[in-house]
Amino acid sequence: MRERTSRRIMQRFTIHDLAAIIDARAASGGDASYTRKLLDKGPAHCARKLGEEAVETIIAAVEKDRHHLIAEGADLMFHFLVLLKASGVTLQDVEAVLAQRTAISGLEEKAARNRD
Incomplete structure (x- = not known):
């Protein structure tokens, strides 16, 4: 029963939940939170960490x-959200752009970006 309950909880965990956790940890003291420590080092450090994770993801793929x-x-995903937080950008900001882009076909959207 415990395993089934754990699976149900995990199925409901979303990227929004992760963003909320990052927001909460950003507001906490630095010593107890890896997230806070990353944020304290600034966006450039967070970007480097994201790059490292991107490379590791590529290698795994x-x-x-x-x-x-x-x-x-x-x-x-975690490090991307931390970078957004460090840069003053919200997940909702990114979602708004995605919503605009998905309103038309990917090829049309890409062509429109190249014209801008």
Whole structure:
């Protein structure tokens, strides 16, 4: 029963939940929070960490290591949200752009960006 309950909880966990956790940890003291420590080092440091995680995610994908890809993908998402927070950008800001882009086909959207 415990395993089934744990799975139900995990199924409901969203990227918005992660963003809320990052927001809460950003407001906490630095010593107890890895997130706070990252944020204290500024956007450039957060961007480097995101880059490291992106490379690790790519390697996992190229190696076709599903388990590693999932784990690195989670790290990548976390560090992306931390970078957004460090840069004063919200997940909702990114979602708004995605909503605009998905209103038309990907090829049309890309062509429109190239004209701008």
